[in-house]
Amino acid sequence: MKEDRSRTDKPAEDAEESAPNSYQLARAAIEADARAEEQMAAGADVSLRAPLHEIFTSIQGEALFAGLQQIFIRFCGCDLNCPWCDTPEARQDPPPVVWCQSKPGVRGFTIANPAGIEDVVGVVKRIIKNDPERAIHSISLTGGEPLMHPEYVASLAAMLRPLELPIMLETNGQRPEDLQKVLRMVDWVAGDFKLDSAMGRPIDAVARREFLRLAQYKRAFVKIVLTDAATEEELDEVYAQIAAVDPACPVFLQPVTPVRGIQPPGGIDLIRFRALAMKHLRDVRIMPQIHKLLGLK
Numbered sequence: 126m127k128e129d130r131s132r133t134d135k136p137a138e139d140a141e142e143s144a145p146n147s148y149q150l151a152r153a154a155i156e157a158d159a160r161a162e163e164q165m166a167a168g169a170d171v172s173l174r175a176p177l178h179e180i181f182t183s184i185q186g187e188a189l190f191a192g193l194q195q196i197f198i199r200f201c202g203c204d205l206n207c208p209w210c211d212t213p214e215a216r217q218d219p220p221p222v223v224w225c226q227s228k229p230g231v232r233g234f235t236i237a238n239p240a241g242i243e244d245v246v247g248v249v250k251r252i253i254k255n256d257p258e259r260a261i262h263s264i265s266l267t268g269g270e271p272l273m274h275p276e277y278v279a280s281l282a283a284m285l286r287p288l289e290l291p292i293m294l295e296t297n298g299q300r301p302e303d304l305q306k307v308l309r310m311v312d313w314v315a316g317d318f319k320l321d322s323a324m325g326r327p328i329d330a331v332a333r334r335e336f337l338r339l340a341q342y343k344r345a346f347v348k349i350v351l352t353d354a355a356t357e358e359e360l361d362e363v364y365a366q367i368a369a370v371d372p373a374c375p376v377f378l379q380p381v382t383p384v385r386g387i388q389p390p391g392g393i394d395l396i397r398f399r400a401l402a403m404k405h406l407r408d409v410r411i412m413p414q415i416h417k418l419l420g421l422k
């Protein structure tokens with residue numbers, strides 16, 4: 126006798142139809158993300174202005190994208206005061222105009238400051254037009270501290286996205302609430318972590334932990350500038366904090382470029398600091414600032 130499966134199989138089929146598989150779940154998440162991104166882009170406020178220092182293209186000299194050509198949009202202002210800061214000009218009063226350069230080695234031009242979003246996008250388009258070889262890898266939003274202007278960063282990034290270059294946000298890792306406002310609009314987050322020893326005061330570890338928690342929703346990496354005052358204890362704490370969120374997060378130990386009497390650790394100490402990191406993390410590299418070695422901006 127032919128078995129009648131219609132009654133017994135029906136619920137199973139329904140269950141199969143109603144329970145989305147992992148592919149459907151992933152697709153739904155991507156679509157929801159794209160919709161949210163579109164909404165944010167539609168809500169971009171192009172009337173905003175922010176103080177910028179400069180816009181130019183050069184070789185990235187630090188961390189994960191070292192050696193790649195980027196477009197740098199440098200913001201004015203910073204809430205920290207790192208003794209080794211290599212962009213002190215970005216922490217001074219904003220200049221009356223933003224210096225821009227459409228190609229390395231060519232004469233620069235200026236736009237008004239505080240800079241309007243459409244002006245900045247226009248400069249970026251001009252730089253891209255001057256790059257027929259498509260040598261430029263990505264756009265860096267850097268500073269200063271870009272997250273001192275979170276609404277502007279979110280709107281600017283939304284307007285830059287159609288240019289189809291990955292957008293990297295470089296930030297000091299101390300402003301998680303502002304990171305949340307821009308996170309959806311950027312592709313990469315570079316956390317520039319500070320050590321108490323180098324700063325001469327305690328850094329907010331709670332803000333850093335919250336920053337890491339948020340940054341993991343994007344592709345992220347961490348850079349730590351090391352001076353000869355760095356200690357194993359403070360590094361161990363920072364390594365453990367990163368590992369608690371993502372042990373595979375790339376971490377770059379950057380010996381400070383000597384400045385104003387501040388010196389980097391010796392080579393043997395750097396090897397020791399990296400070995401200590403490998404107790405917690407999987408991808409840790411020692412890397413000096415290569416643009417300085419190349420004599421580039």
Ligand code: SF4
Binds near residue numbers: 206207269270297
């Ligand atoms: S966070 Fe960056 S811009 Fe700000 S003071 Fe430190 S090095 Fe300079």
